[in-house]
Amino acid sequence: MSKPGPQTTKQLLGSNPYPAMEDDIQEEVRSQFKDRGLGGWQILQLTAGSGLALYAVWAGVLMPGFRRVPLKLQVPYMPASRAQVCNVMTLLKGRSGGIADLGSGDGRIVLEACHQGFSPAVGYELNPWLLRLSRFYAWRAGHHRSVSYQREDLWKVDLSTYKNITVFLAPSVLSLLQKKLLAELPKDALIVAGRFPFPDWTACKVEGEGADRAWAYHIQELRQHYQSQDTSVY
């Protein structure tokens, strides 16, 4: 006896003794098509929703307080790694006096500098969440009276009293920052940059490898270099 072959839908429906069931099948097919249409709409909604959620995180958590900072000068938060903090501290060894971290994030560099005896140890940061976190960490470490985290735009801060400056910023802003540092820092100041070097400067010392690398610059050497080339940069 030969096996019966697969039946077509027409055969199935044709031999269907229950017409109500046929209606059900057709309704199911129709609703599947309807669902497919909704799927596209849902994807669109999902994409728009995710975009909005990402924007909310960006604006509300990562970049609040940046409304008055031009877009091209906005640098998002990305904390220094343990190795990066160590490299910065190695480059600052033997130095003393005041230190400022420009864009201090959760305050880890300022706190470590305070541990190493730098005073005053100041962080400038616009993100209020990160400022709160910095103050909490300082309080937890028992250093809340020795460090200061200020909600200020680093581009508007007067840096003329700081002998030590640390920066972990984006390459896009470093060129402009060079001008500010050259114009304002005292003659014995040292600048330490993490993650990215200053584009036009030669470092006097480098510490670490790869992404953890940090660069130190003596402001006096840089000024002398510009003077010897007779180029005005500030």
Ligand SMILES: C[S@@+](CC[C@H](N)C(=O)[O-])C[C@H]1O[C@@H](n2cnc3c(N)ncnc32)[C@H](O)[C@@H]1O
């Ligand atoms: C890459 S993170 C570095 C954080 C911290 N220095 C560290 O190394 O862990 C840069 C920080 O700079 C802050 N920042 C960016 N532009 C700023 C500005 N104009 N004034 C003050 N802080 C700023 C950001 O909010 C962010 O926390």
